[in-house]
Amino acid sequence: MKKLNTQSPDFQIELKALLAFETAQNPEIDRIVADICADVQKRGDVALIEYTNRFDGTSAQTIADLILTQNDLQAAFERLQPEIQTALKIAAARVESYHQRQKMESWTYEDEDGTRLGQQITPLDRVGIYVPGGKAAYPSSVIMNAMPAHVAGVKEIIMVVPTPKGERNDIVLAAAFVAGVTKVFTVGGAQAVAALAYGTESVPQVDKITGPGNAFVAAAKRRVFGVVGIDMVAGPSEILVIADGTTPADWVAMDLFSQAEHDEIAQAILIGTSQPYLDEVQAAMNRLIETMPRRDIIEASLGNRGAMILAKDLDEACEIANYISPEHLELSVENPQEWAKKIRHAGAIFMGRYTSESLGDYCAGPNHVLPTSRTARFSSPLGTYDFQKRSSLIQVSEQGAQKLGKIASVLAHGESLTAHARSAEFRLKD
Incomplete structure (x- = not known):
């Protein structure tokens, strides 16, 4: 996996390159x-x-x-x-x-x-x-x-x-x-x-x-x-884990594998605030990869688009997460509810060390159809609301027609739409 440091002068360039994915139509x-x-x-x-x-x-x-x-x-x-x-x-x-x-x-x-x-x-x-x-x-x-x-x-x-x-x-x-x-x-x-x-x-x-x-x-x-x-045009699967070092390294390593095993262009990123902890996770990955049936896919995914990012603190980690706007975000930290308040852009937020992303994939309850490729900045998970429509209801009373008709008439004449104006004016008493 690529190793990035937020203190590097080229960090923003490196991060943009890491996230770049060709979404243009073939x-x-x-x-x-x-x-x-x-x-x-x-x-x-x-x-x-x-x-x-x-x-x-x-x-x-x-x-x-x-x-x-x-x-x-x-x-x-x-x-x-x-x-x-x-x-x-x-x-x-x-x-x-x-x-x-x-x-x-x-x-x-x-x-x-x-x-x-x-x-x-x-x-x-x-x-x-x-x-x-x-x-x-x-x-x-x-x-x-x-x-x-x-x-x-x-x-x-x-x-x-x-x-x-x-x-x-x-x-x-x-x-x-x-x-x-x-x-x-x-x-x-x-x-x-x-x-x-x-x-x-x-x-x-x-x-x-x-x-x-x-x-x-x-x-x-x-x-x-x-x-x-x-619903959406989905890109490759993604996971971003923010870890404060209190979660066992093996758990985090396997969480990263869980998305990397989807395919060679899936993306798994870990943000930590301690280099020794990042090294511990890397060692766990090196050991656990031997047990993975989809090892070749995982290694290709991590090599192509995976990364470990060293941040100075959790506040900075959350800001990076908001920029990445990941499909899945694990807050593997103490007091995850408080840190979740700092997250503005994510498809789904998994809070606490016991909340593996895989639970959301299968049985937690929320939908696993989520925005990818940074589209969580402006879109949401699939939900019941995606299968419902909204129709506006308008029933104007006789009294209301007198007030609204005059307003509509003025605006319609301003747009030179005479029939619009007269349609409202016909209902006026004077």
């Missing part, structure tokens, strides 16, 4: 995705079947070969070992409980002249969730994307998940059952995103698409945005 990927999306939009199910057979190595003859019903999902759940069934149900229940508290409610109030104003909250009708199915299986992604939609009151939750070589993962399908998914299509890639966005003979058009995917999925989500809503 023209070749964009061209391929544009062709796939246009083809699915034009030929529907036929194109979807062809792309799925080509890219996933399947042999589907009809769209029925790619559809799973709730009965199929229940059967997958029942094939699992009891301890896995229990873990899925507990995780889903905790996520549901947390997201119930995010649910927005409609409200109104009345002016002194009897005009009633307010906000009406309604759920989206139908959403699509994309679940990766390539290098690994992610039942947690199913729960984190589907449960907030379920809590929001979405009537139909359509899941798409690739099944390379036709291999279906029972844990992923069981998670869909537990989280209330309506129907599953075993398709992935840009073609799945296009099918959800435009609809086909069999895949219903959705209102919003959420969930992570590879570069082709990200490019497809970016392309269809506007036709449908999307």
